[in-house]
Amino acid sequence: MSDAYYLHLTDRLRELLQDPAAFGGDRLPAERVLAERFRTTRVTLRQALAQLEGEGRIHRSNRRGWFVSPPPLDYDPTRDAGFNDYVKAQGRQPRTEVLLTDTRPHRPAAEALGLPVDQPFHHIRRRRFVDDRAVLSESLWVVPERAPQLLEGDFTGSLWGQLRGRWGLTLAHRSLRLYSETLGAQEAEELGVAAGTAGLSVRRTIFDARRRPVEYDEEHWLHNALCITVDLENTA
Amino acid sequence: MSDAYYLHLTDRLRELLQDPAAFGGDRLPAERVLAERFRTTRVTLRQALAQLEGEGRIHRSNRRGWFVSPPPLDYDPTRDAGFNDYVKAQGRQPRTEVLLTDTRPHRPAAEALGLPVDQPFHHIRRRRFVDDRAVLSESLWVVPERAPQLLEGDFTGSLWGQLRGRWGLTLAHRSLRLYSETLGAQEAEELGVAAGTAGLSVRRTIFDARRRPVEYDEEHWLHNALCITVDLENTA
Numbered sequence: 001m002s003d004a005y006y007l008h009l010t011d012r013l014r015e016l017l018q019d020p021a022a023f024g025g026d027r028l029p030a031e032r033v034l035a036e037r038f039r040t041t042r043v044t045l046r047q048a049l050a051q052l053e054g055e056g057r058i059h060r061s062n063r064r065g066w067f068v069s070p071p072p073l074d075y076d077p078t079r080d081a082g083f084n085d086y087v088k089a090q091g092r093q094p095r096t097e098v099l100l101t102d103t104r105p106h107r108p109a110a111e112a113l114g115l116p117v118d119q120p121f122h123h124i125r126r127r128r129f130v131d132d133r134a135v136l137s138e139s140l141w142v143v144p145e146r147a148p149q150l151l152e153g154d155f156t157g158s159l160w161g162q163l164r165g166r167w168g169l170t171l172a173h174r175s176l177r178l179y180s181e182t183l184g185a186q187e188a189e190e191l192g193v194a195a196g197t198a199g200l201s202v203r204r205t206i207f208d209a210r211r212r213p214v215e216y217d218e219e220h221w222l223h224n225a226l227c228i229t230v231d232l233e234n235t236a
Numbered sequence: 237m238s239d240a241y242y243l244h245l246t247d248r249l250r251e252l253l254q255d256p257a258a259f260g261g262d263r264l265p266a267e268r269v270l271a272e273r274f275r276t277t278r279v280t281l282r283q284a285l286a287q288l289e290g291e292g293r294i295h296r297s298n299r300r301g302w303f304v305s306p307p308p309l310d311y312d313p314t315r316d317a318g319f320n321d322y323v324k325a326q327g328r329q330p331r332t333e334v335l336l337t338d339t340r341p342h343r344p345a346a347e348a349l350g351l352p353v354d355q356p357f358h359h360i361r362r363r364r365f366v367d368d369r370a371v372l373s374e375s376l377w378v379v380p381e382r383a384p385q386l387l388e389g390d391f392t393g394s395l396w397g398q399l400r401g402r403w404g405l406t407l408a409h410r411s412l413r414l415y416s417e418t419l420g421a422q423e424a425e426e427l428g429v430a431a432g433t434a435g436l437s438v439r440r441t442i443f444d445a446r447r448r449p450v451e452y453d454e455e456h457w458l459h460n461a462l463c464i465t466v467d468l469e470n471t472a
Binding site: 011015047050051053054055056072077078107172173174175176177178179180181182183184185195196198199200201221223224226227228229230231232233 | 410418420434459463
């Protein structure tokens with residue numbers, strides 16, 4: 001019975017969270033107030049809140065209570081849009097900070113692209129924001145032969161746009177690997193969260209139309225900042 | 237300097253973990269032994285182990301130390317293979333337990349399929365295993381009009397196979413949403429892990445060739461049990 005009520009309460013709160021005016025702002029009322037409003041115990045209320053936290057709809061802020069989470073960014077990996085484009089298309093504000101650029105070997109890039117482990121790469125590390133919230137820490141590794149003066153460019157915009165425009169490269173063969181991870185110390189620091197926070201890792205390997213290796217990138221997204229969406233039409 | 241060494245140590249350990257014989261089994265030596273072997277401090281060693289844990293390559297077992305994690309299952313959402321097929325194709329052993337079947341309304345299914353919220357669904361909840369490790373807890377919600385005597389069937393195999401074979405349905409239009417989550421109490425219990433453990437949520441909405449709503453499902457995968465892989469060929 002209590003189990004059923006917790007599920008019912010979760011549904012009601014989930015529904016309320018879809019209405020921006022339901023709680024008069026981004027901050028939820030105190031747990032005591034919520035428990036009274038929904039005529040339930042703190043224990044049951046916390047079960048429902050934990051469920052909604054797991055779904056990424058609310059988050060806790062240290063000692064300041066519960067807050068409505070911004071909706072995740074939708075990203076369709078089968079399409080070709082860059083970060084700035086798909087963030088803006090969702091009515092949100094993108095921003096990019098370049099953290100470092102250098103040239104050096106990187107074993108995972110070499111392995112993914114089928115190159116010797118001592119192969120140097122042009123490396124760009126950057127942090128990307130949606131509505132001023134840091135959501136993505138990424139490292140891009142580009143084969144220098146494909147894009148020799150790459151590091152003289154500006155990387156707050158689209159890297160792929162530059163590879164296409166400045167070097168006439170096609171990004172013909174792309175493979176993606178996505179998995180759930182816990183953020184390492186460096187990524188967590190760059191995203192302003194505790195190490196061990198849940199994240200989503202996206203690794204991309206790109207070859208051009210002649211199947212020459214072009215780029216490898218490693219993205220670390222903040223837990224719940226990203227929702228992967230794929231629409232499939234099937235003739236079967 | 238210590239930072240650089242931690243990265244180097246992580247690389248070396250990652251490489252060793254790819255060799256099944258490196259540690260003589262699934263269990264890593266004690267941290268003290270590892271620190272001696274790699275001539276490093278426990279602090280630096282633990283940084284490297286935490287990094288590899290985040291990548292899903294190793295996991296901790298209560299008081300029994302560190303273990304090599306089984307490789308994640310690859311799943312390509314753009315293809316049409318069922319769980320049993322893609323698990324076996326990767327040389328691993330699938331198993332399915334049906335936890336319950338009933339018929340009742342479910343708001344997220346109704347919303348996803350564009351049906352009234354009091355629409356009842358045939359509901360199947362099951363738990364799926366790879367090599368005897370519970371990796372997936374899922375609920376399937378099928379529109380009863382599409383598959384009237386559905387619940388009389390056996391659900392340890394492919395649901396889609398039944399929908400195709402018994403009712404001649406096509407699963408023509410599929411949309412997927414994937415996001416990183418923390419597992420709720422029920423899913424965590426079904427997967428034998430602590431609530432709040434990282435997971436990957438997959439939600440699928442399916443319409444037939446006539447765009448009639450067929451099925452909605454919610455999957456909760458254990459953190460790191462699944463790696464989404466997509467290969468894209470681009471003519472651009």
